[in-house]
Amino acid sequence: MSKKPHSVKVPTQYRATAKILKAALEQQKCIKTLIFAEKHARTRSLHTVLKKFSENRVAVEKAIEETGLLRDNPSFDPSLAKILVTELLFARKELNGESKPVQTPAEMGKKNRKQQQVDVVASAATDDSPAVIDSPAEHHTQPEDTSAEVFLWLLAYSVLMFTLPFLGFYGVRSWLQESFPHLDLFTVNCWSVLTAVVVVNLVVAMYVLKAFREKPPPPLEPVQQDEEEEPEAAEPKKDHLAEALEYLYSEDWRRKELPADASYADFLTAIKSLEEDEFMTDLHVEGVLIFPPKWSNYWVRHPLVHGKRFILQNKATCLAAELLAPPTGATVLDMCAAPGMKTMHICNVMQNKGCIYAVEQDYKRYNTLCDITEEAGCAIVKPIFSDALDLTPERFADVEYILVDPSCSGSGMQNRMTVCDEPKDDRRLQKLQGLQIKILSHAMSSFPNVKRIAYCTCSLWKEENEQVVQRCLQLNPSYKLLSCKKALRNKWHNVGDTDYPNIGKNVLYCLPESDLTDGIFLALFEKRREGEVD
């Protein structure tokens, strides 16, 4: 065993990951919390290696055991050994750095790839006292009894997945998600496919919330748990997207870019083939970032999402504010606002300048609307607890832009059990349609200074969409439809049913199977000028 005159340190990333693993195993602490409390490391790579370890724990520990890595090197940190072996066998399949503890398994890994065998070699107990134990190439990554275990798990899993659908009760899917949070969305969605619910793996979309608060939120760095001091108030940075991109690059995300003249088909092809560590900026909505579906759980729990620096929002619903396009300083009425996702996005589009009346008739939901918009620092939002049908022209004479997003069947929502297996309930649809027509028609007839109205539902039924539009145009001839597709520079595919003349081609559908978003319907109306006819 030779001592190196100058030891080379194990890379911070491995040491940090090993530290987290140790705390998680010994103190039963939540890995996510530990990851985000880790100051100096790239949280996403920590997440990847730790996830791989938890998926392959049996195999990793078996490999360490059978090679005698820890037995022969008692001072080797067991957590570091687990991380290095995981990285080598199940993650990047190579190790960074020149330190002896890293170098020896790395060389071994090369040999291993050639021989298709696991040949974990122990290195030094510490950086300065490297010990190399060359083990014969007889240890496989998946020991036989592990395969048997995997087989049994798969069998049990398949039985569960094939049996549950026949139980046929609503909410099983959400029960699965709540009870087994480690099942990722893909797994849960696979189960839903088995139940004949058409669920696609939707891309993850989020946008960067501009710094609204007088005192800007902390910079885009992982939030420190034990942070005591409030960050210094400073001028908000101008380009929030650039700041977000910088943050993502520092976390090893790669941006996939398209040529400026890329079509919507090109865009869809590109997002379908996003690599695990790639993201894209959206083709239609400025500031929206698109990630592969597998990262949905990661982002849902991310501190920057919790801190409302990034707002996770289905891309389709971001189109409402994009199409309404109120300029900075405008006066907007959001007639059915809670919980406030679109209100917040409109506020972002307006750069928090102007005024947004956000109306909600359900008290609990109204409170959520108040909380969400306040937390996000949306200073221009004025929440109003009221029935939208009671709003009077006198009080809202200044309104120029209106969003109508009424209650609907929700048949386009992908996270529900009700997508395709729920029979069409004509009576319910008729009732909903009545309310939708009332609210949209009230928007069109009651406010004298309105320029544009966006109507949207998360339903795929024509009763709530084309038919509502048709009836409201009949009742309010002072309005005309604008082409949503044109507003998206023709970079869109799915429009409405052309059996509704002058309506189908102008309205827009987002469809899960083709657009990888929730199922959403959108229509855009403009007030005619004096004497204007078709």
Ligand SMILES: C[S@@+](CC[C@H](N)C(=O)[O-])C[C@H]1O[C@@H](n2cnc3c(N)ncnc32)[C@H](O)[C@@H]1O
């Ligand atoms: C589809 S949700 C709106 C989602 C919201 N725009 C968002 O993006 O977060 C419909 C909301 O409208 C509310 N609502 C329904 N009818 C209403 C009415 N007549 N006046 C005010 N709010 C109404 C419902 O209580 C519900 O919260």
